[in-house]
Structures are given as structure tokens and as C-alpha cells.
Amino acid sequence: MRVSRKKWTVIGLFLAVVMIAIQFIRPGISNPPVTGEIKVPDDVAQILRASCYDCHSNQTQLKWFDQIAPASWLVAQHITDGRKVLNFSNWNSLAPGDQKGNLFLSVNQAMFGEMPLASYATFHPEAKLTPAALNTLKTYVNSLAPVKISDTSRRAVAEKQFAQWTAGALPTVQQVSPVLNGIAYIQGYRNWQIVNISDRYDNGTMRVILGNDIAMKAIHAHKTNPWPNGTIFAKVAWEQLTDSNRIATSGELKQVEFMIRDDQKFASSAGWGWARWKGNDLKPYGKTLTFSQECVNCHQPMKNNDYVFTEPLTEDDRPEKITGLPQGQLITSTIDKNQHTHSVLYGNEIAVQHARSGAPGPYPAGAVLTLATWAQQDDAHWFGAKVPQHLQSVEVVKVDANAAYEQYLAPGWKKAAATLRPDRISYITQLKAAVIFN
Structure with missing residues (x-):
């Protein structure tokens, strides 16, 4: 049935009245005072202003079409x-560490096209980040994470935590509260196999990602996208303690996820x-149930x-493929x-029990230690991290009457x-063993 011209006119007038009426429903966008603007080099500041400030500052500059409802809402x-x-x-x-962390996160969001929002950049093409602009941001943000030699106070904190851990003075799994979504701290994860390792130079931590049996079975079967239900990853992060030779060892345990x-x-x-649980008291992370959305947002690029x-x-x-020995535990x-x-230093059960006890003296007979070393490369999934590129060497120490030493070197692995x-x-x-709560 045809709609008459008169009806179209009425519909048009009605829509026009509605459009005019909703213009009076203003969202109330204001620009509060600037209390402490970020201080960065001029070229970086120009990029932030063009690509970030309209949504992430108190200096929003709206286009005329941004102010027309319903787009303005x-x-x-x-x-x-x-x-x-x-x-x-x-x-x-923000604390200095949070400032640096937010900049690294922002670059990661930009790398994967999550920021600026596509819906925003479509109508504000000047906000789109060019490859040159992104490289400028990367160079600047990378300069905020130099290698720092750890002072005695940080080493003292790590030593105290280690002493408390080996003495059994830290919380047990039964004493740890679940996070707000009901997930409880998982006992026994520290004996899972290693999925991968990460050098997070952006925040000065080193990390080991462990997987349960379901995760490891999926890895060996090359069925990881999607991961099967029941997969569990445990990510453990330690502060890096770096000496004057620029060798970093595991310091204070910072968190378990x-x-x-x-x-x-x-x-x-x-x-x-x-x-996630943080600190010596394994305090659950998150003030409200919405903390899970923070995690999803961070992982959205993946x-x-x-x-x-x-x-x-x-x-x-x-390393187990090279040596023929079981992988062992971290x-x-x-x-x-x-x-x-x-x-990474792995050990069989005898070696691990001795190392985690903090007992003085040599490893007992029957202990087997495997030290695997990988060359590093930049993590393609996280700006501010390095991950293994390829295995370089594997060393094995077998403790008996005498400690026997074996070495395997790439590429031939002879x-x-x-x-x-x-x-x-x-x-x-x-x-020394890294502190890893059970």
C-alpha cells in the first residue's frame, strides 16, 4: 500500500520535531580544571593531543557534529x-609506576587498533595514528624503562619474604580469601608445567606462565584456539633484582593470577x-565484580x-626434548x-624439595637440575615485554657421589x-629458589 505524500509530510514533520526536541536533552559535557597535565616531549604531546585528548583529558574539543543528539549522547x-x-x-x-604502566598499556591498545576507537576515528580522521606516530610513541615510552640496578633495600625485602616462605610463615591456601567472582586460590599450581616465560621490562618483573594438565594436553595436540574448557593458566610475577653485571634474578613475589x-x-x-592475588598476604584483587571486565578489556586485542x-x-x-628427561618443576x-x-632452572622432585626448603648445604643424592637458556625477542603481543626466541643451551647437573655435568648446545644439540x-x-x-606460594 502506497503512503500518500501527505502522510510522508506528517512523518517528516514528526521526525523533525523529535530531532529538535532531543537537542534540549544535553549530556552535560564539561571540561574540569587541569590539575596536572602530563609532561612529555613536544612531538609526543602533539600525538596525544590529536589522538587521545578528546576522550582522555579535561581539554575536550568537540566538532559541531559531536554536539548533535543523539550522537552527542x-x-x-x-x-x-x-x-x-x-x-x-x-x-x-597517579603514582610514577602507574603513569608508566598506563603509557605502555596505551601503546599496546594503539598497536592493535583498539585506540583510538574506530567509531571515533571514522569521523575524526586527524586522530588516526600513522606508523610514524606510533613509532614515536614507542621510542618515548621505551625510554621510561631503563635497566636499574637493585638497591640493598629491595634485596632486603626479597630476603625477608624468602625467609618467611621457607619458615612457613606466609598464608596457606586455606587462609586465602577467594576473589569477588568466587574463584578460590588453587593449590598445587606451582608444580604444573611451564607454558612460557616473559621478561616484562616495562614494569621490572619476570613472569612464568604455568598450565594444568588440560592446558598442556591442548598444547601438545595443537588445539589452543579456542582452549578447551578446564584449561587453567597460572601466571606468577616476581620483581627483577638486577646486579651490577646486569643479571636479573627473581626477587619479591608480586602476584599470582x-x-x-x-x-x-x-x-x-x-x-x-x-x-589475581597480590602481596605477602595474597590479597584478592578487585573492589567490585567489575574487575573481571578490566581483565577482558586488557586482553581484548587478543x-x-x-x-x-x-x-x-x-x-x-x-628442554625435555633435548635431554630426554622429564621437564621437572620450576x-x-x-x-x-x-x-x-x-x-629457567628446573628440578626433579628431590631437587625442588631441597631448593624450596631453603636448607643450607648441597643438594642431596638423586637431585637432577636442568638449566635451559633461551635467546630473547620482543613480544609481538605486548609492547614492553620480551619472550623466548629459540633455545640456545641446556645444562644438566646430576647429583650423586660426584656431581656430573652435561651440556647441549644449539644448533646441533650434540x-x-x-x-x-x-x-x-x-x-x-x-x-636460589624463587618464592612461589602453594
Whole structure:
């Protein structure tokens, strides 16, 4: 049935009246005073102003079309949300570590096209980041994370935590409260196998990602996108203690995180349950249930990788393939800032029990220690991190009446004859275990 011209006119007039009427419903976008604007080089400041300030500062400059309802309502919400997450006009309200962390996170969001929002950049093409502008941001932000030699106070904190840990004076799993979404701290995760390792130079931590049996089975079967239900990752982060030779060892344990895959139970948070505990008292992270959304937002660039940043070590980069020995359990890890290598010390059950006890004296007979060393490369998924590139060497110490030493070197992996190497045996057996709560 045709609509008459008169009816079209009435419809048009009605819509015009509605459009005029809704213009009086103003979202109330204001620009509060600037209390402490970020101080950066001029070229960086220009990029931030063009690409970030309209939503992430108190210096919003709206176009005429941004102020027409209903578009103005959406713009107002973006500004409100943006200022809550990050406000360059209140920069001095953030601790120095949080300032640096927010800049690294911002670059990561920009790398994967999450920021500026596509809906915003479509109508504000001047906000789009060019490759040159992104490189300028990367260069500046990278300069904020130099290698720092750890002072005695930081070492004292780590030593105190280690002493409390080996004495059993830290919270047990039964004493740790669950996070607000109901996820409880998982006992026994420290004996899981290693999925991968990470050098987070952006915040001065080193990390080990462990996986439960379901995760490791999926890795070996190359079925990781999506990960199967029941997969659990444990990510453990330690402060890097760096000496004058630029060798970093594990210092104070900073936090333990879990990602639990259950696409039904955790459907509202991208199919994953998120949980984090921080500090000596293992305080649950998150003030409200919305903390899970923070995790989802951070992992959003990896949505096509089932929200997982970590790429598992390849089969060829696992030391057990080289030695024929079982992988063993984590004892500790080290990073050589000069050689750009990352090493992990594994041990069999005898070795691990001795190392985690903090007992003085040599390892008991039957202990087997494996030190695997990887060359590093920039993490393609996280600006501010380095991950293994390829396995360089594997060293094995077998403790018996005498400690036997074996070495395997890439690329041929020819096993050197078992021999006494007091220098390497001493180095490997004297590495202190990293604190890892159970």
C-alpha cells in the first residue's frame, strides 16, 4: 500500500520535531580544571593531543557534529568512560609506576587498533595514528624503562619474604580469601608445567606462565584456539633484582593470577574466569565484580586468539626434548640483560624439595637440575615485554657421589661428554629458589 505524500509530510514533520526536541536533552559535557597535565616531549604531546585528548583529558574539543543528539549522547559516554580509565589532565594523581604502566598499556591498545576507537576515528580522521606516530610513541615510552640496578633495600625485602616462605610463615591456601567472582586460590599450581616465560621490562618483573594438565594436553595436540574448557593458566610475577653485571634474578613475589576456561560459567567475561592475588598476604584483587571486565578489556586485542597473550613454547624449544628427561618443576629463572637471554632452572622432585626448603648445604643424592637458556625477542603481543626466541643451551647437573655435568648446545644439540665442571655446577646449584606460594 502506497503512503500518500501527505502522510510522508506528517512523518517528516514528526521526525523533525523529535530531532529538535532531543537537542534540549544535553549530556552535560564539561571540561574540569587541569590539575596536572602530563609532561612529555613536544612531538609526543602533539600525538596525544590529536589522538587521545578528546576522550582522555579535561581539554575536550568537540566538532559541531559531536554536539548533535543523539550522537552527542554517545560522545558524552565515551568521554566519561575515557576519563575514568585514563586522564592526561590529572596525570599527577597517579603514582610514577602507574603513569608508566598506563603509557605502555596505551601503546599496546594503539598497536592493535583498539585506540583510538574506530567509531571515533571514522569521523575524526586527524586522530588516526600513522606508523610514524606510533613509532614515536614507542621510542618515548621505551625510554621510561631503563635497566636499574637493585638497591640493598629491595634485596632486603626479597630476603625477608624468602625467609618467611621457607619458615612457613606466609598464608596457606586455606587462609586465602577467594576473589569477588568466587574463584578460590588453587593449590598445587606451582608444580604444573611451564607454558612460557616473559621478561616484562616495562614494569621490572619476570613472569612464568604455568598450565594444568588440560592446558598442556591442548598444547601438545595443537588445539589452543579456542582452549578447551578446564584449561587453567597460572601466571606468577616476581620483581627483577638486577646486579651490577646486569643479571636479573627473581626477587619479591608480586602476584599470582589465574585464567580458567569455562565458556558457560564465565560467558559474561569472554569465557574465562579471572583471578589475581597480590602481596605477602595474597590479597584478592578487585573492589567490585567489575574487575573481571578490566581483565577482558586488557586482553581484548587478543580476542582472535581466545583472549590469551601467551604463545606456548614450541616442542623444539622445550628442554625435555633435548635431554630426554622429564621437564621437572620450576625452581627459579634469571635474565641476562647483556646477552639478552632468559634462563629457567628446573628440578626433579628431590631437587625442588631441597631448593624450596631453603636448607643450607648441597643438594642431596638423586637431585637432577636442568638449566635451559633461551635467546630473547620482543613480544609481538605486548609492547614492553620480551619472550623466548629459540633455545640456545641446556645444562644438566646430576647429583650423586660426584656431581656430573652435561651440556647441549644449539644448533646441533650434540651432547658434550659428561664431565666435572666445578664452575658451572657451582653456579647452577647455588641459584636460589624463587618464592612461589602453594
